[in-house]
Amino acid sequence: MSKYLLPGVLVVVPVVVALLGPLFASVDTTKDVAFLLGGGHLFGTDFLGRDVANEVLLGGRSLVITAVTATACTYLLAVPMGLIAGMTRSRLLDEVLMRPLDVLLALPSMLMLLLLAALAPGNMWVLVAVVALINLPDVVRISRAAALSLSTRPAVEAMRLQGEHRARIAVSYVARAMRRILAADLGTRLTGAVYLAASASFLGVGVAPGASDWAAMVDRNRTGLFLQPWAVVVPAVLIVVLSVGVNLLFDRWLRNRDVNFLEAR
Amino acid sequence: MIGYVARRLLLGVLQVLLVAVGVFALTEALPGDAAVTRAGDNPDPAIIASLREQLGLDQPVWERFAGWLAAAVQGDLGTSLVGPRSVAEVIGSAIGPSLLLAGLALALLVPLSTGVGMLAAHWEGGRVDRAITSTTLGLYAAPEFAMAILLVTVFAVQLGWFPPTAIGSSLIANPALLVLPVLVLLLRPICSLSRLIRAGTIEAQRSPYVQHVRRLGLSPARIRFLHVLPNAAAPAVQQLARTADWLLGGVIVVEAIFVVPGLGTALLDAVSARDLPVVQGLALVFACTTVLVNLGADIAARALSPTSEVGR
Numbered sequence: 001m002s003k004y005l006l007p008g009v010l011v012v013v014p015v016v017v018a019l020l021g022p023l024f025a026s027v028d029t030t031k032d033v034a035f036l037l038g039g040g041h042l043f044g045t046d047f048l049g050r051d052v053a054n055e056v057l058l059g060g061r062s063l064v065i066t067a068v069t070a071t072a073c074t075y076l077l078a079v080p081m082g083l084i085a086g087m088t089r090s091r092l093l094d095e096v097l098m099r100p101l102d103v104l105l106a107l108p109s110m111l112m113l114l115l116l117a118a119l120a121p122g123n124m125w126v127l128v129a130v131v132a133l134i135n136l137p138d139v140v141r142i143s144r145a146a147a148l149s150l151s152t153r154p155a156v157e158a159m160r161l162q163g164e165h166r167a168r169i170a171v172s173y174v175a176r177a178m179r180r181i182l183a184a185d186l187g188t189r190l191t192g193a194v195y196l197a198a199s200a201s202f203l204g205v206g207v208a209p210g211a212s213d214w215a216a217m218v219d220r221n222r223t224g225l226f227l228q229p230w231a232v233v234v235p236a237v238l239i240v241v242l243s244v245g246v247n248l249l250f251d252r253w254l255r256n257r258d259v260n261f262l263e264a265r
Numbered sequence: 266m267i268g269y270v271a272r273r274l275l276l277g278v279l280q281v282l283l284v285a286v287g288v289f290a291l292t293e294a295l296p297g298d299a300a301v302t303r304a305g306d307n308p309d310p311a312i313i314a315s316l317r318e319q320l321g322l323d324q325p326v327w328e329r330f331a332g333w334l335a336a337a338v339q340g341d342l343g344t345s346l347v348g349p350r351s352v353a354e355v356i357g358s359a360i361g362p363s364l365l366l367a368g369l370a371l372a373l374l375v376p377l378s379t380g381v382g383m384l385a386a387h388w389e390g391g392r393v394d395r396a397i398t399s400t401t402l403g404l405y406a407a408p409e410f411a412m413a414i415l416l417v418t419v420f421a422v423q424l425g426w427f428p429p430t431a432i433g434s435s436l437i438a439n440p441a442l443l444v445l446p447v448l449v450l451l452l453r454p455i456c457s458l459s460r461l462i463r464a465g466t467i468e469a470q471r472s473p474y475v476q477h478v479r480r481l482g483l484s485p486a487r488i489r490f491l492h493v494l495p496n497a498a499a500p501a502v503q504q505l506a507r508t509a510d511w512l513l514g515g516v517i518v519v520e521a522i523f524v525v526p527g528l529g530t531a532l533l534d535a536v537s538a539r540d541l542p543v544v545q546g547l548a549l550v551f552a553c554t555t556v557l558v559n560l561g562a563d564i565a566a567r568a569l570s571p572t573s574e575v576g577r
Contacts, residue, residue, distance in 0.1 A: 102280065108551045110514035114536050115291045115544070191406045199518060202410040203533065218414050222522075225429070229418050236411040247406035248399070 003252050010245025014238045018060025025057040043230035046221050048210070052231045058212035059235060063201065063242075066124060067193040070131035074139050074189060077132070079175070079182065082143020087151050087170050098144065101137040109134045113200045127205060131196045135189050139182075146181045150174045187250020194243050214239050270564060277556040284552035285337070288545055289330050333545065342546035347538045352546035355531055360550075363527035366519065367512050369443065370450040378455045378501070382462025383489070386497075389467055398460070405456035409518045413449040417522070420445060430524040446519045450512065458501050465497030472496075502565050513551060 037044045043052035085097040113130050150156065151174055159169050201207045201215035214235035221231035333343065342352035385397040404412075421429035427445050469475055470493055478492050517529030524530075528547060535543035 102276075108513045108555055110517050111532070111548055111551055114517075114532065115288065115548075195406065195408050198408045199410060199514065202408070202518065203521065215408075215410070218410060222414065225414075225418065225422055229422060232414055233418055236414045239411045240407045240415070243406040243408060243411075244403040248403055251402055 003256065004249070007245050007248035007252055010241050011249050012245075014060060014242040014245070015064060017057065017238065018064040018242075021057030021059075022061055025054050026051070037228045037230075043234055044228045046217065046224075046231045052217075052221075052234065055212045055217060055231075056214070056234050056238070059214045059217055060238065062124060062207070062211070062213050063194070063197055063215065063239070066128055066131065066197040067190065070128045070197065071135070071186075071189050071193045073128065073132035074135040074193075075182070078136050078139035079143050079178070082140045082145075083147050083170050083175060083178075085140070086144040086147025087166065087174065098140070101140055104133070105137045109196065110199070113196065113205055114203065124207075127197060127200055131193050131200070134196060135192055139185065139189065142181065142185055143178060146178045147174050150177050153177075184254055187247065187254065190250070191243060191247045194239075194246060198239050198243070269567070270560075273560050273563065277560055280556050281549070281552050285334065285545070285549055286330070288548040288552075289326075289333070293326055333542075337546075337549065342549070343542040345535075345540055345543050347535075347540045347543075352542045355535075355543050356528070356546055356550060359526060359528045359531040361527075362525050363516055363520070363529065366443070366446055366450060366525065366527065367516055369447050370454075370512065370515075373447065374451055374454050374458065375505075377451065378458035379462055379494070379498070381455065382459035382497075382501075383466055383494070385459065385463040386466035386470070394463075398463070401456035401460055405453055405460075407452070409449050409453065409515050410522060412452055413445070413519060413522045416445055416449065430522075442523075446523045446525065449519050449522075450515045453515065454505075454512070458504055461501040461504050462497055465500055466493055469493040469496045502562050505562055513555070 031045075031048060031050060043056070046052050046055055081097055085094045088094055112134060113127075147170075151169075156169055156173060159173060160166075198215045201213050202219050204216070204219065207213045207216045217235040218232050218239070221228075225232055336343065340353070342356070344351045345355055348355075381397060381401070385394045388394045417429050420426050427441050428439070475488060475492055478488055483492075513529075516527065517532065519525070520527045520529035521533060528550070531543065532547045534540075535547065
């Protein structure tokens with residue numbers, strides 16, 4: 001269990017601050033002098049004179065929710081697409097589903113983020129959609145490859161001979177057997193979503209001007225770095241800790257699972 | 266090989282073309298246009314209408330796209346809607362700093378990640394290896410902007426070793442300016458590349474052909490660099506191509522933090538000013554670069570390891 005201690009702590013601390021923080025944040029939003037160090041504030045004040053500690057409590061929820069929602073959307077779209085492309089007998093349908101993704105892959109992701117999010121500045125859902133879209137090609141490819149190899153298994157052939165409908169085989173057998181492969185990929189996707197969502201918010205995409213958001217805090221309090229580093233350092237450290245923690249945790253879990261899997265054989 | 270390159274080149278042209286269509290459609294969908302931006306505060310509808318006519322914004326979308334594409338093929342990307350300069354001039358003046366940053370990062374990336382990867386593989390399972398693998402795994406996930414701002418806080422603000430931004434001085438005249446930006450650009454790619462090199466080296470060292478050259482009595486250095494490394498590098502070279510995309514994203518973020526007047530800054534400015542010709546021109550440049558780098562890396566990977574299957 002000690003294997004999970006460090007990555008577990010790295011994930012739990014920022015996630016708890018992000019999700020439960022708003023409950024403990026003070027409603028009192030009286031403003032002080034901007035970029036104050038100390039002065040009755042744990043981490044001083046930010047560029048608008050708001051209490052940094054309070055902003056930190058408020059600012060994590062959007063990042064965590066954006067990343068998790070975007071990853072969920074990616075899988076909701078990608079798995080059916082990959083399943084259909086991998087199991088269809090029509091070459092045309094396969095091509096129609098897969099070729100557009102090649103173009104999506106050739107598009108630099110940061111460019112896409114900037115352009116699409118300029119459509120609706122300050123709208124979190126646009127950010128969710130773009131992050132989901134950027135992750136889409138990889139997950140569709142993985143699902144398609146998995147479905148392709150699974151659909152040649154004897155079990156699938158047997159079901160086909162019994163006259164089972166293809167949609168039923170796809171959902172009840174192939175999709176269920178794909179879970180393992182998809183779970184192995186989940187960590188990479190979640191890490192990627194946190195990375196993209198945070199970087200985009202930093203570049204001013206998908207956050208309203210006065211919003212409380214860790215990445216936006218890093219951006220807007222940069223001007224006061226020499227006066228009051230806490231307003232930048234605390235949210236930046238939380239973002240780094242969250243990303244590193246998610247990646248390490250999934251890696252440990254995967255390796256552990258592989259060991260169990262090998263021993264079981 | 267020639268057939269393969271030709272096929273990939275054709276696919277690349279198609280990709281760039283589709284990106285051009287996509288970007289054009291997207292910029293069309295942006296709310297507001299340059300005429301509104303130019304008209305300033307308290308805009309008069311008559312002025313906006315005359316500006317639209319002057320800028321050609323009143324013509325149908327497909328006509329503007331056809332005209333733009335025909336001109337772009339001939340190297341004319343149009344003029345900026347916001348300033349007096351042509352798009353080519355905007356790109357030309359911004360490309361220098363970005364190329365310098367990306368080039369320096371790439372030049373350092375290959376030897377550094379190879380070194381780190383081989384070091385870890387040499388002591389496989391040992392303390393050095395474990396330290397390297399968990400550090401690279403962790404740092405790989407950290408967003409550039411957060412790492413950049415933490416490095417700036419420690420090394421520029423607290424210790425004062427490096428300047429925090431590039432405002433007001435040229436990058437070449439003052440190399441100390443480049444240290445932190447290049448370091449930030451290198452962080453993520455080094456992590457993923459060195460992991461691949463490590464895995465490839467370990468696999469190659471165990472393979473029968475390496476055991477055979479060992480029995481022939483070749484020196485360990487010769488085995489390591491002439492026999493193990495080329496095979497270990499093939500998957501890493503392909504990963505290197507995907508670095509082109511991150512490098513671009515990294516460059517945008519790094520330029521924003523260190524206030525470097527490069528392509529990323531130009532793109533951020535153009536998007537916020539709704540300067541569509543500049544956005545389209547930059548998108549075309551980025552798409553061409555990504556496609557070309559991918560092509561180059563696939564060809565290099567094929568040359569390094571002819572038996573492995575590369576792409577389609």
